[in-house]
Amino acid sequence: KNEVEQSPQNLTAQEGEFITINCSYSVGISALHWLQQHPGGGIVSLFMLSSGKKKHGRLIATINIQEKHSSLHITASHPRDSAVYICAVRFNNDMRFGAGTRLTVKP
């Protein structure tokens, strides 16, 4: 069983739509990361959360430690948001990754 579960696996949206990607985990963590991977392979760290909520531009990430759940929201989605979004949790010195959510935003 994967310790980090993401949903949905694939998501197609129209430009302008509000997007939500979910992440649930089963281990005690010190931090949760949301990563973005564009075609070509480069991975960028979007957020690191240990509690509450963070916002950066059109991106919002929330975490509920008690429920072991995090969400990544994208407001007013744009085709350039098309990428794979990966949830990762850190405990001790180790990292565990979700399988990723492939987002396609159509113009």
Add this chain to the structure above:
Amino acid sequence: DVKVTQSSRYLVKRTGEKVFLECVQDMDHENMFWYRQDPGLGLRLIYFSYDVKMKEKGDIPEGYSVSREKKERFSLILESASTNQTSMYLCASTSSGSADTQYFGPGTRLTVL
């Protein structure tokens, strides 16, 4: 500007060859990681190192070894490459704080023929 670099973006090797993948970070980070990424499987940890000359097996260490002789450099070694090691390999580093951003290299796409 923080940076994690990997020695090659694309690499093609033959079955049985010894392959070295190198990763260098300039952030004085203690922890360094090697992952492979395959379609449908996401990122899987091969090995990580939390200090010079220290290493720990990840989820899928079989067929791989690592070397960390200097703090800034973490090498992944395929002793005898096999076709099932064709994959995207990603290196990452982070400091030893309990919650810190993990920085990724650009990745090396390895093809073993």
